[in-house]
Amino acid sequence: MPPVSEIILFASLLIAAGAVAGILAGLFGVGGGAILVPVFYQVYGLVGVDDAVRTHVAVGTSLAIIVPTSIRSFNAHRKRGAVDMKILKDWAIWLPLGTILASAIAAYISGAALRTIFAVLSLLIALRMFLNRESWRFGDQMPGGFLNAVAGAGIGLFSGLMGVGGGVLSNLWMTLWGRTVHQSVATSSGVGVLISIPGLIGYAWAGWGEAGLPPFSTGFINWITVLLVIPVTLMTAPVGVRLAHAMSRRQLEVGFGLFLVAVSARFFYSLL
Incomplete structure (x- = not known):
């Protein structure tokens, strides 16, 4: 068992990550995974989680935490009438x-x-966000049919691999x-609900029986992390929603x- 000081550090870092993730969930319409995954990766390394499963557990646990965070953020945006339910x-x-x-x-991947x-x-x-222009559009109406299906499946696929x-x-x-970016942010909170629930189930299955998992894990879902972080994200998500509606596009x-640049830099650094 790790020393008490390491356990306290572990818990403190996770709680801090949860607070930031909750604010980001409301602010940017994300479930917080973009901050949780790199933070979990770092924290799990400090407590000796096997490198072979460390990223997988970070991604899977992030998706599990996003479930209630996304629901809370979605409900807050929906009350403001900003969610496009047809897209969902x-x-x-x-x-x-x-x-x-x-x-x-x-x-199967590393x-x-x-x-x-x-x-x-x-x-x-x-880069798309920095260089954005009003003229950079494919059209004024969301597509339907095959293109809509490909877009939805692609968003689910890459988000599931990122843990967001x-x-x-x-x-x-x-x-x-x-x-508009405000409507996109609001609707994206509902997207998080549709991704995080199957993601939780899928990553629990994908990591079933893997060696080197941290204690109290079901596959690639670590329940200690989930129980520590979820209450904090639920409390802070509405703060992010208020900030989002007070900011310009x-x-x-x-x-x-x-x-996103900060997150990308952290992971590129981890590959060195």
Whole structure:
């Protein structure tokens, strides 16, 4: 058993991460996973979690924590009338399907591969946020049919591999089709609900019986982390929602971009 000082440090870091993640969930329409995954990766390393499963546990546990955080954020945005429910209904099958595929892939790829996916996607999306122009649109109406299905499944797939609630990618997709950033943020909180629940189930299955898992884990879900972090994220998510509605479109874009650059840099550094 680790020394008491290490346990206290572990708990303190997780609680701090939960507070930041909750604010980000409301502010950017993400489930908080983009901050939780790199923080969990670092904290698990401090307490000696096996490198072979460390990234997987960080991603899977992040998705588990996103479940209540996304629900809380979604309800707060919906009360303000900012959520486009039609988009969520159109993606109700495709988002979970992509997330389940992600968990199946995660069962076979390395932690370094997961971190690379996370870093590259974060950087690309950050660049889009910094260089955004009003003219950069595919159209003024969200597509339906096959393209809509591919978009939903793709968002679920890559979000599941990153351990995020889908806000990162769905924000990008919706703004390219003429949605305002505020409406995209609000609707993305609902995307997080559709991704995180199948993600929790999938990562629990994907890591079942793996060696080197931390204590009290079901597959790649660590329940100690879940129990410590969820209460904090639930308390702080409404703070982020209030901040989001007080900021301009450009402020949200630049803030989101800076945040993603920092996350990407951290994971690229971990690959050295």
